[in-house]
Every structure is written in structure tokens, then in C-alpha cells.
Amino acid sequence: MPPALPGNEPVRGFAFSTVILAAGFSRRMGQSKPLLQWEGTTVIAHVLQLWNDLGARRVMPVVRPDDSALASELDRLGVPRELRIVNHNAEHGMFSSIQAAARSSMSTASATHVVLTLIDQPHLNAEMIKPLLEFASLHSESICQPSYQGRGRHPLVFPAQLFAMLKHHAGPTLKEFMAEHAGRRSAVELNDPRLNEDIDTPEDYERLRQLCKK
Numbered sequence: 001m002p003p004a005l006p007g008n009e010p011v012r013g014f015a016f017s018t019v020i021l022a023a024g025f026s027r028r029m030g031q032s033k034p035l036l037q038w039e040g041t042t043v044i045a046h047v048l049q050l051w052n053d054l055g056a057r058r059v060m061p062v063v064r065p066d067d068s069a070l071a072s073e074l075d076r077l078g079v080p081r082e083l084r085i086v087n088h089n090a091e092h093g094m095f096s097s098i099q100a101a102a103r104s105s106m107s108t109a110s111a112t113h114v115v116l117t118l119i120d121q122p123h124l125n126a127e128m129i130k131p132l133l134e135f136a137s138l139h140s141e142s143i144c145q146p147s148y149q150g151r152g153r154h155p156l157v158f159p160a161q162l163f164a165m166l167k168h169h170a171g172p173t174l175k176e177f178m179a180e181h182a183g184r185r186s187a188v189e190l191n192d193p194r195l196n197e198d199i200d201t202p203e204d205y206e207r208l209r210q211l212c213k214k
Helices: 043-053 068-077 094-103 126-138 160-168 174-180 202-213
Strands: 016-021 059-063 113-118 143-148 156-159 185-189
Touching: 016 043, 016 094, 043 059, 043 068, 043 113, 043 126, 059 068, 059 094, 094 113, 094 160, 094 174, 113 160, 126 143, 126 156, 126 185, 156 160, 160 174
Parallel strands: 016 059, 016 113, 143 185
Antiparallel strands: 113 156, 143 156
16 A cells, blocks of 8 residues: 555555765865754654655665765664665765666656655754655656745755656766656646745754754
8 A cells, every 4th residue: 555645545556765865065065964963853754754644665775985974873773773874975966866866777666656855954844845746646657856936945855757868878977867858847836935844054044954953
């Protein structure tokens, strides 16, 4: 049976896995984004719990092979090694992490869809994400994403077959793949300015922490 979305009946035929892009170098932040404190735990722990609570079949962080601090935190959280996608080319940027995930058979196993989400948006909560998942379940052949004021944002929901195609794409960014498949993109407009926010700098981090306390 497909996982249940909070407060709803299970969506028949819609089963998703989640990939968390967490292999960046956090240069502008000056310290590891996944290990920042967030609501009494770390950002990575918070994001993992969020997607597990939303019913993901599996939640898979993409990590660097040399990030021992993050590996220790994932050990503490009990994240199995087989669910950690190692990007050996992280210096080439975010698209290399996306392709590492697309090459992993775990990302699409027993899932009809793959959610691609960023580690630096821990302020996105279940209330914001649920409409996207419901929209994706109704547009199951499309790449679905939230939109704010007409601009597509993260996270993105890919049909599993389309997600797997990313491993062969020349890139160099996700933008080119999305343009190539423009006819299979669908957006749900969400009136929430927090979709425009992410954590790049210490100032962003403090501002979003305070925003989530309100």
C-alpha cells in the first residue's frame, strides 16, 4: 500500500523516495549546513524526519566521501550506509550530486516518483510540502514543482523513469534537463514567500530561525 500523507487517505499508485542534496561545501555559510542546529536538533536530522513523516519510501542524503562529520551524524541518526549516496565529484557542483542520485538504483526502487530537495531549506514544513505531493499524485507523468509568483522553486517531484534519465544528461546544470523536458513540467502555485528562501549565509540562517519561531 502507498504511504499515507498526513491527514489524508493513501494516494493509490503514488509512492515516492526523497533525495536530499547535502554534498555541498557550505563555503558562504562558513560551516556545514547539514550540521547547523535547527529546532532542537541538526538540520539533517530535521529534514530526514520531515520526509519520513511525509511517507517517503526511503530518504537518501547525497554526501561527500570526505565529510566525516556528517557521516558521524548520520551514524548517530541510524541512517543505513546503503541509503547514503556518495558523490565522488562534489567539486563539480550540485548537478553532480543529482547525477550520483540518478545512478543509484535505491533512488527509484519500489518508487513511482523521486523528490529532489535541498538541505538548505529546513524551514519548509509538511504544511507547505503536502500540496505539492498531492499535486504530483494527480500529475503523475509530469515533473512537478511549487511555484511562487510564477517562478519555479524547490523541491521537485520527478517520475522515477525521468529521474533515472538524469544520469546520462550532459548538463552542466539541472536547468538544461528541465528545458529539454519543458513539455512534461507542471507547477502548482503556492502563495508562500518562504519558498524563495534558503540558507546561504549566517545572516540567512539567523533570519530563518527567527521566522520559524513566530
